[in-house]
Amino acid sequence: MKNLSYLLIAILFLLLGCHFSTKYENRDSDRQDAERITSELFGHLQHLNFEKASNLFGEEFFKVTSKEELIKIFKITDLKLGKFKNGNLYKWDTLVSEGSINNGNYSLYYNVEFENGTADLKISLLKNKNNSLKIIGYTLKSNAFLE
Numbered sequence: 001m002k003n004l005s006y007l008l009i010a011i012l013f014l015l016l017g018c019h020f021s022t023k024y025e026n027r028d029s030d031r032q033d034a035e036r037i038t039s040e041l042f043g044h045l046q047h048l049n050f051e052k053a054s055n056l057f058g059e060e061f062f063k064v065t066s067k068e069e070l071i072k073i074f075k076i077t078d079l080k081l082g083k084f085k086n087g088n089l090y091k092w093d094t095l096v097s098e099g100s101i102n103n104g105n106y107s108l109y110y111n112v113e114f115e116n117g118t119a120d121l122k123i124s125l126l127k128n129k130n131n132s133l134k135i136i137g138y139t140l141k142s143n144a145f146l147e
Helices: 001-017 026-047 049-054 067-083
Strands: 022-026 084-099 103-115 117-127 133-141
Touching: 026 049, 026 084, 026 103, 026 117, 026 133, 049 067, 067 103, 067 133, 103 133
Parallel strands: none
Antiparallel strands: 022 084, 084 103, 103 117, 117 133
């Protein structure tokens, strides 16, 4: 009987110490969540509201690039490529974990049209512990920067 008690206690500790999460890869709902953020970003860029656009970026991004540098990137892009017109999503990848551990990584790839040219844009987002999505990567490639 004593051994059975120890076994039950051991099983109880194992169950309490376990974390159960489910991972989802490339769900449409996760893409839509990320697109809401990128759509908001595009709206701010279109209206040249760079301060509000920078508020969509997370602290992980600002460990590498300051807010002032990001706004400067937006201004240089506007100077070289002209006003933002639209972005067309052509590829996306998501990996989201839900349950005991909630997090998510999102990558969205856009063909972007500006007044004076086009660019390829990759936006990486991260779902933080508060379940909010923030941009952690912003890579814009265009030959217009070389002119």
